[in-house]
Amino acid sequence: MKNKQVLTSKTIENRFEVFRVVVAIAIAIAVALLLIFFTSKQPFEALYWFLLGPLKSLRNFGNVVQLFIPLTFAGLSIAVMFQCNQFNMAAEGAFFLGGLGAAIVAVKMTLPMGVHPVVAILVGAVLGAIVCAIPGIFKVKWGANEVVSSLMLNYIMLFLGTYVLQYVLLDPSAGYPASNQFPSTATLSVIIPKTGIHAGIILVAFLVVLVYLFMYKTKWGYAIRITGQNEKFAKYSGVGVGSTIILSQLVGGALAGAGGATQVLGMYTRFSWTSLPGYGFDGIIISILAKNNPAYVPLAAFFLAYLRIGADIMSRKTDIAPEVVAIVQALIILLVAAKMFLDKYKHRLIVKNSQEQLLQKEGA
Amino acid sequence: MADNILVMENITKVYPNGFVANKNVNFSVKKGEIHALVGENGAGKSTLMKILFGVETSDTGRILLNGNEIKIDSPSGAIKYGIGMVHQHFMLAPSLTVAENMVMGIEPKKFCFIDFEKAIKMTQDVAKKYNFDIDPKAYVKDLPVGVKQKIEILKALLRGAQILILDEPTAVLTPQETSELFIQLKKLKEQGHTIIFISHKLREIKEICDRITILRNGRAVGEAEVSELSEQDISNKMVGRDVILKVEKEHATPQESVLKIRNLTVINQFGKESLKNVSFDVRKGQIFGIAGVEGNGQSEIAETVTGLRSHSKGLIEIKGVNIEKHTIRDIRNLKVSHVPEDRMTYGIAGEISIKDNIISDRYFKNEYNKHGMQDTKKINEEVDQCIKEYLVKCSGREQPIRMLSGGNIQKVVVAREFSSSPDLAVVNQPTRGIDVGATEFVRKRIVELRDEGTAVILISADLNEVMELSDSLIVMYDGEISAYFPDSKNVTEHELGEYMLGIKKMSPEEIGDAIYEK
Numbered sequence: 001m002k003n004k005q006v007l008t009s010k011t012i013e014n015r016f017e018v019f020r021v022v023v024a025i026a027i028a029i030a031v032a033l034l035l036i037f038f039t040s041k042q043p044f045e046a047l048y049w050f051l052l053g054p055l056k057s058l059r060n061f062g063n064v065v066q067l068f069i070p071l072t073f074a075g076l077s078i079a080v081m082f083q084c085n086q087f088n089m090a091a092e093g094a095f096f097l098g099g100l101g102a103a104i105v106a107v108k109m110t111l112p113m114g115v116h117p118v119v120a121i122l123v124g125a126v127l128g129a130i131v132c133a134i135p136g137i138f139k140v141k142w143g144a145n146e147v148v149s150s151l152m153l154n155y156i157m158l159f160l161g162t163y164v165l166q167y168v169l170l171d172p173s174a175g176y177p178a179s180n181q182f183p184s185t186a187t188l189s190v191i192i193p194k195t196g197i198h199a200g201i202i203l204v205a206f207l208v209v210l211v212y213l214f215m216y217k218t219k220w221g222y223a224i225r226i227t228g229q230n231e232k233f234a235k236y237s238g239v240g241v242g243s244t245i246i247l248s249q250l251v252g253g254a255l256a257g258a259g260g261a262t263q264v265l266g267m268y269t270r271f272s273w274t275s276l277p278g279y280g281f282d283g284i285i286i287s288i289l290a291k292n293n294p295a296y297v298p299l300a301a302f303f304l305a306y307l308r309i310g311a312d313i314m315s316r317k318t319d320i321a322p323e324v325v326a327i328v329q330a331l332i333i334l335l336v337a338a339k340m341f342l343d344k345y346k347h348r349l350i351v352k353n354s355q356e357q358l359l360q361k362e363g364a
Numbered sequence: 365m366a367d368n369i370l371v372m373e374n375i376t377k378v379y380p381n382g383f384v385a386n387k388n389v390n391f392s393v394k395k396g397e398i399h400a401l402v403g404e405n406g407a408g409k410s411t412l413m414k415i416l417f418g419v420e421t422s423d424t425g426r427i428l429l430n431g432n433e434i435k436i437d438s439p440s441g442a443i444k445y446g447i448g449m450v451h452q453h454f455m456l457a458p459s460l461t462v463a464e465n466m467v468m469g470i471e472p473k474k475f476c477f478i479d480f481e482k483a484i485k486m487t488q489d490v491a492k493k494y495n496f497d498i499d500p501k502a503y504v505k506d507l508p509v510g511v512k513q514k515i516e517i518l519k520a521l522l523r524g525a526q527i528l529i530l531d532e533p534t535a536v537l538t539p540q541e542t543s544e545l546f547i548q549l550k551k552l553k554e555q556g557h558t559i560i561f562i563s564h565k566l567r568e569i570k571e572i573c574d575r576i577t578i579l580r581n582g583r584a585v586g587e588a589e590v591s592e593l594s595e596q597d598i599s600n601k602m603v604g605r606d607v608i609l610k611v612e613k614e615h616a617t618p619q620e621s622v623l624k625i626r627n628l629t630v631i632n633q634f635g636k637e638s639l640k641n642v643s644f645d646v647r648k649g650q651i652f653g654i655a656g657v658e659g660n661g662q663s664e665i666a667e668t669v670t671g672l673r674s675h676s677k678g679l680i681e682i683k684g685v686n687i688e689k690h691t692i693r694d695i696r697n698l699k700v701s702h703v704p705e706d707r708m709t710y711g712i713a714g715e716i717s718i719k720d721n722i723i724s725d726r727y728f729k730n731e732y733n734k735h736g737m738q739d740t741k742k743i744n745e746e747v748d749q750c751i752k753e754y755l756v757k758c759s760g761r762e763q764p765i766r767m768l769s770g771g772n773i774q775k776v777v778v779a780r781e782f783s784s785s786p787d788l789a790v791v792n793q794p795t796r797g798i799d800v801g802a803t804e805f806v807r808k809r810i811v812e813l814r815d816e817g818t819a820v821i822l823i824s825a826d827l828n829e830v831m832e833l834s835d836s837l838i839v840m841y842d843g844e845i846s847a848y849f850p851d852s853k854n855v856t857e858h859e860l861g862e863y864m865l866g867i868k869k870m871s872p873e874e875i876g877d878a879i880y881e882k
Contacts, residue, residue: 230713237724238693
């Protein structure tokens with residue numbers, strides 16, 4: 001008898017998930033290449049810069065890592081909220097308000113080096129937590145759909161922030177709507193010379209581990225996961241479903257707020273956001289790619305950052321618009337989110353495996 | 365083979381989760397017979413019938429009707445070939461009339477409007493033809509279960525079904541309704557219809573069926589004349605070993621009351637009193653059965669006692685504690701456990717692991733957490749212990765629970781609820797839809813729990829189960845207790861049926877004896 005390794009259906013499913021994401025990405029990139037060939041007079045050059053541009057210089061690669069930081073924050077934030085089955089889009093507003101809060105602390109408070117950014121980021125986190133908790137509380141108390149209320153809330157945050165910028169923080173001498181310059185005690189220092197990679201990378205790496213442990217190794221994470229999987233089951237088991245939902249939104253919001261604060265302190269010398277930065281929505285893409293698992297969030301965030309920077313370089317060096325990347329993103333999400341994509345193939349794999357197992361059993 | 369109206373040959377079906385539901389099954393039915401299809405749950409009966417009715421497609425094999433190979437890819441395709449199915453859960457629109465339900469999908473038209481007169485006429489004609497007593501203008505929601513089932517059967521007949529598949533038709537019926545159904549099935553048979561009768565109830569099969577096909581683990585393991593087999597033979601073939609159909613238990617020695625219910629009234633979301641003034645005691649070391657046709661207030665009792673639903677009036681006391689303002693967790697902390705009626709909705713979360721499903725009632729306790737983190741070692745040990753002790757067939761504690769069979773899922777639920785050694789266990793439909801082996805196991809655990817001193821409330825639509833397992837029992841009818849039997853041994857099935865249907869009701873004094881501590 002052939003002694004083939006016996007796979008469980010679960011292993012096949014897990015392997016298949018990876019396979020499916022890879023296929024989705026491959027198809028999306030193939031479409032991008034097609035677009036490049038159709039729209040460009042210099043397709044090979046464009047391709048070269050798109051795929052390899054980020055690796056061409058330390059600076060370029062630094063740009064990828066710089067973008068990776070806020071994307072990871074946003075991805076973690078969304079992952080925690082989505083795990084509780086709450087499609088809270090307020091991460092966007094939380095990110096924005098977190099940045100604003102950090103700017104206020106940076107400009108208005110005098111604190112020693114080292115302490116200053118910590119306080120600023122903490123304030124950003126608290127503000128972010130409050131923002132994301134609002135749709136959660138509305139949902140729990142009054143059954144308001146969190147998608148709608150959080151999307152609306154983002155505008156409230158944007159205009160609240162714009163108001164604060166105009167009337168509280170504005171530095172008239174800047175020449176454009178921006179706050180006063182941050183003192184050097186408040187900004188996050190660059191840790192790799194010749195790039196813009198700042199201390200935020202250390203914080204975010206630490207948070208990835210922390211959030212993973214929180215979600216999979218603590219009782220709170222457990223409560224969030226079972227509430228997200230089956231609210232009725234959680235309730236029946238004695239979990240306080242309402243408070244668990246709010247907890248998950250608080251944690252998610254805090255992550256987004258801290259992300260906004262880190263971004264502002266690490267990348268800019270003044271606060272000048274007058275529109276939503278978009279990272280919160282990027283977080284949704286990342287979280288979906290990562291299957292809402294904090295451990296995979298950095299991979300997805302890196303992938304997206306790489307694509308974005310690649311597209312940027314391509315558009316600077318050639319005649320292609322960076323919007324190509326938007327199409328790639330959309331395709332990947334569509335294919336990953338479509339549960340039935342490649343389902344028939346998966347079914348065939350499982351059928352084959354089960355029949356082999358049956359044969360082996362009978363042979364034995 | 366000439367008299368075989370229907371032959372299914374070499375049917376194999378593998379589900380997306382890898383479960384081989386049917387493996388080279390051969391199944392044939394003769395014209396004009398009632399053919400029993402039996403097997404444990406997960407043996408593949410439902411799958412085989414779903415393939416026949418076009419709900420699922422088989423991976424291999426073919427279907428022959430009157431010797432001609434046919435392809436059935438949808439229920440409407442099946443109906444075209446004269447195959448009709450009555451599902452276990454009725455597929456009727458409750459807010460419509462009988463006639464409207466009957467013609468659904470084949471509505472008679474007058475210009476572009478539905479001809480309701482014609483629909484009523486069609487319903488009357490088919491009812492008359494087959495001797496069914498039915499009011500075409502009644503709304504389905506007002507009708508008892510037995511009548512709904514008749515409508516389902518008539519619906520299939522109206523569409524020209526020659527072969528009728530009945531999926532556990534008696535599961536929801538009272539004994540009286542069942543015997544009425546059997547009379548009608550026999551008449552259908554006389555008129556040349558062929559009936560495939562899926563059931564767990566061996567006695568009914570002996571009573572009504574001509575031939576039988578037995579499935580086990582997805583294979584056909586026997587086909588015979590029913591008269592040639594005894595009930596014991598059938599059950600041996602089904603599970604491949606002797607199943608003790610009787611539950612063995614010592615006489616109960618009930619002690620003080622653990623649960624006290626006084627004048628409990630529940631008003632449901634439609635403003636109807638679904639429980640009216642119900643009072644009883646459940647005592648330590650006693651299995652207290654609640655019998656009744658579903659929807660007569662049994663679920664409301666389970667839900668109010670466990671905190672899933674708030675009660676409107678009356679008192680519930682568990683070990684002397686009034687639970688009115690208590691959360692579900694508070695109640696569980698009084699050592700109350702609950703095996704829910706709807707296990708897939710309340711009992712588990714399908715996507716997560718067996719482990720995560722077992723710890724849901726205790727994960728927050730100090731003994732399972734160390735320095736703010738879950739004590740994985742302790743949790744794993746305990747989960748492995750549960751899997752072993754409750755004989756859960758699985759590939760390990762990390763396997764998503766949805767991949768298990770119904771019986772094994774229920775074992776996980778029971779493991780969680782019973783392993784915490786509860787003082788009060790509310791057990792609702794513990795063996796519904798699970799295989800004979802698992803059923804026997806769960807019943808044994810319930811008796812063991814009682815012997816360890818737990819007060820057990822057993823709610824079951826399975827008459828044999830309540831009668832066999834309970835020490836005392838009440839019967840619910842229309843939200844009230846219609847009978848109380850201090851000793852379940854002194855009750856016959858027929859007697860219970862009468863109280864269940866509301867034909868008889870005991871005096872308030874007799875029912876009042878259900879209160880132990882006056």
